[in-house]
Amino acid sequence: MNVDADTVSVGEFEFECGQTISDLEIAYEAYGEFTGDNAVLVCHALTGSAHVAGHRGGSDTAGQARAWWDDIVGPGKAIDTNEYYVVCANVPGSCYGSTGPASTDPETGEPYGTDFPAVTVRDWTEAQRALLDELGIPHLHMVTGGSVGGMNVLEWAKRHPDHVEKIAPIAAAARLDPQCLALDAIARRAITTDPNWNGGDYYGSDETPTDGLALARQIGHVMYLSKSSMEQKFGRRSAGRDAVRTFPTDPAAGFFPYRDVESYLDYQAEKFVERFDANSYLYLTRAMDNYDLAAGFEDDADALAAFDGEAMVMSFTADWHFTTAQAEGLAESMREAGVDISHHVVDSDHGHDAFLVEPDHVGPPLDSFLEDGLDGTAITDTEGDVEEESEFAPVHTSLFSD
Structure with a gap:
């Protein structure tokens, strides 16, 4: 081709x-x-x-x-x-x-x-x-x-x-519709409340708003799936024994299972922050919402x-x-x-x-x-x-x- x-x-x-x-x-x-x-x-x-x-x-x-x-x-x-x-x-x-x-x-x-x-x-x-x-x-x-x-x-x-x-x-x-507008607003807030976003001035810094962008992507990714597809993919299964939590957890997390759906979203977020820019995510979602x-x-x-x-x-x-x-x-x-x-x-x-x-x-x-x-x-x-x-x-x- x-x-x-x-x-x-x-x-x-x-x-x-x-x-x-x-x-x-x-x-x-x-x-x-x-x-x-x-x-x-x-x-x-x-x-x-x-x-x-x-x-x-x-x-x-x-x-x-x-x-x-x-x-x-x-x-x-x-x-x-x-x-x-x-x-x-x-x-x-x-x-x-x-x-x-x-x-x-x-x-x-x-x-x-x-x-x-x-x-x-x-x-x-x-x-x-x-x-x-x-x-x-x-x-x-x-x-x-x-x-x-x-x-x-x-x-x-x-x-x-x-x-x-x-x-x-x-x-x-x-x-x-308003539900999607609301979820996009939360996703943007995840980015802008990340201290490393620094008002959008993070280029050239070792500290970039990866945590905020990762959360924004996870919210977005859930929007792209359906209840039936998530049930088929993950159910309520626990992640495998080798699965490692990506984000810091609360003290009670050790008692409860790290579920397959959590592991999947963490993986998707990790890959996304490697390839996308947080400010671009803000700009493009605004364009879509508007x-x-x-x-x-x-x-x-x-x-x-x-x-x-x-x-x-x-x-x-x-x-x-x-x-x-x-x-x-x-x-x-x-x-x-x-x-x-x-x-x-x-x-x-x-x-x-x-x-x-x-x-x-x-x-x-x-x-x-x-x-x-x-x-x-x-x-x-x-x-x-x-x-x-x-x-x-x-x-x-x-x-x-x-």
């Missing part, structure tokens, strides 16, 4: 908050050959990177950030790089090559830290548009992505409706009224981070806007992580939609009734009927 990995300067960039930086750099990877009308933009999730596919070495892309959708993107796969030119860009504010809090401010010679401008999903979209301009790509055959990457997809349809033929937001919604598709418009349907392409929304039954009901609300807004829309509801126990770990359910409908649009997939009319059944993931309209 032909892979082009690089960082491109898009020059001076004004953020939605009104602040400007003199030189925004965007790290990206591109796969396949561009033929003029075959470009597909993949938008990564919260802590993902531009490295969407193609296993390769490098500690900077460990964990989820390393080939995070390799089962979906590649030669002969759902997003076939033999046919499509696939681009994935690391968003501003992240720490995987694009300009963010850990980057050097050319005016001071020091890391931006919390002087970095507040970043939004709109900023991500405009930065991607600027990158595509630099790459000579005026139009996109499709934009897709999961989680907050799906919000990024929606913003493309909202802000650049004439530049996109198809959108496929997966495990996403028009906005976060996103509202209807911002600047009367409602969600009005925000999407200018988009005349096709859309496929995909949701997962056990996902309580972005629920099937939220996805159906999004689909209904598209119907109101006159968008040709299919909503695939995948019966899954995996929770929010399903869009990453269930390629057999995600790939076929995505492949079909990419190749043939809504032809051959389940099509819902303006009333939400199924007109044509798909051979792929089922559409459970009964979930949303009275």
Whole structure:
């Protein structure tokens, strides 16, 4: 697979908050050959990177950030790089090559830290548009992505409706609900109350806010799982005898078991703090929490009224981070806007992580939609009734009927 990995300067960039930086750099990877009308933009999730596919070495892309959708993107796969030119860009504010809090401010010679401008999903979209301009790509055959990457997809349809033929937001919604907002707020507080956070000025120090970031990641990780998946994975089992507690414990801990689920979360936290920046986590979760598709418009349907392409929304039954009901609300807004829309509801126990770990359910409908649009997939009319059944993931309209 032909892979082009690089960082491109898009020059001076004004953020939605009104602040400007003199030189925004965007790290990206591109796969396949561009033929003029075959470009597909993949938008990564919260802590993902531009490295969407193609296993390769490098500690900077460990964990989820390393080939995070390799089962979906590649030669002969759902997003076939033999046919499509696939681009994935690391968003501003992240720490995987694009300009963010850990980057050097050319005016001071020091890391931006919390002087970095507040970043939004709109900023991500405009930065991607600027990158595509630099790459000579005026139009996109499709934009897709999961989680907050799906919000990024929606913003493309909202802000650049004439530049996109198809959108496929997966495990996403028009906005976060209050429960998720609350959990994200606690996760950020775990970071900012870590003494080593030091107001965001910890770069170059031997003492970084790893404990706070680790706790934030654990809270986030629980949000990505479901009750059934956690029961299947861990139950109430104790960790093995060789398991070592990562964090300091209370005096009573020696009497009670160190459970398998605790050990798992500790391991995930340990790996995460090795690869991610605490300030970036603060910035990116703020961007996700702040996103509202209807911002600047009367409602969600009005925000999407200018988009005349096709859309496929995909949701997962056990996902309580972005629920099937939220996805159906999004689909209904598209119907109101006159968008040709299919909503695939995948019966899954995996929770929010399903869009990453269930390629057999995600790939076929995505492949079909990419190749043939809504032809051959389940099509819902303006009333939400199924007109044509798909051979792929089922559409459970009964979930949303009275």
